[in-house]
Amino acid sequence: MPSVTETLDLEGGITILDVGCSSGAWNMASEYPNCIYHGCDIVDVTYKNVDVKQFTFSLGNVTNRLPYEDNTFDFVHMRLFVTCLRKDEWPTAISEVIRVTKPGGMIQLGEFDLQPQNDSSSLYYRILSFKDVTCDMSSDTYTVKMFIWDNLEVIKSMRRVLDSMLGIHNQKDLISFLKEYKHDLETKESVVGFAAVTVQKL
Numbered sequence: 001m002p003s004v005t006e007t008l009d010l011e012g013g014i015t016i017l018d019v020g021c022s023s024g025a026w027n028m029a030s031e032y033p034n035c036i037y038h039g040c041d042i043v044d045v046t047y048k049n050v051d052v053k054q055f056t057f058s059l060g061n062v063t064n065r066l067p068y069e070d071n072t073f074d075f076v077h078m079r080l081f082v083t084c085l086r087k088d089e090w091p092t093a094i095s096e097v098i099r100v101t102k103p104g105g106m107i108q109l110g111e112f113d114l115q116p117q118n119d120s121s122s123l124y125y126r127i128l129s130f131k132d133v134t135c136d137m138s139s140d141t142y143t144v145k146m147f148i149w150d151n152l153e154v155i156k157s158m159r160r161v162l163d164s165m166l167g168i169h170n171q172k173d174l175i176s177f178l179k180e181y182k183h184d185l186e187t188k189e190s191v192v193g194f195a196a197v198t199v200q201k202l
């Protein structure tokens with residue numbers, strides 16, 4: 001995103017944290033190989049086949065205290081937490097994300113549905129951009145391919161919650177559901193909306 005790439009020296013190499021990193025697949029190592037990538041999650045489900053040499057995983061709960069010193073990262077990314085945190089847990093989570101970001105560093109949150117307040121900049125951060133993106137899932141672009149892959153991975157990693165809702169009782173059901181879901185995403189006229197807010201720590 002321009003607000004990030006224009007402000008931070010991604011080419012030169014910065015330190016990046018992905019909170020709730022899950023498989024560890026979100027990273028920009030292929031585009032920005034000089035950066036150092038960290039990921040944390042309450043469970044270790046990192047995808048062992050992803051070979052990111054400069055990726056370090058740590059167990060960490062964003063509603064408690066993340067295992068990092070204050071002002072550690074130039075860029076902190078946190079995505080798809082809307083189904084993970086209760087409303088009362090968000091203030092702690094946001095405080096933690098701000099705490100571990102360096103002054104002048106940036107934070108980016110991405111969710112399927114974010115509603116901007118009129119001006120929720122504060123003493124601690126200012127909002128740089130608020131972007132709504134829609135994606136035609138049958139458009140066969142690289143972004144769509146990655147998005148579909150990510151969707152399928154998220155379903156696999158959230159089976160404890162989703163299985164009963166989706167009528168999945170065993171591995172065979174899972175495989176058949178994922179196949180049908182992927183096919184529908186690729187072929188039906190579906191559009192996915194995503195919103196990202198980017199802020200700078202003051």
Ligand SMILES: C[S@@+](CC[C@H](N)C(=O)[O-])C[C@H]1O[C@@H](n2cnc3c(N)ncnc32)[C@H](O)[C@@H]1O
Nearest residue numbers: 020021022041042043060061062063079080084
């Ligand atoms: C829906 S997945 C999103 C994964 C990844 N961020 C992405 O966009 O593909 C949410 C992730 O957040 C992790 N998570 C949930 N609650 C958390 C918490 N309190 N602290 C840290 N990670 C948490 C889950 O284990 C899961 O890996």
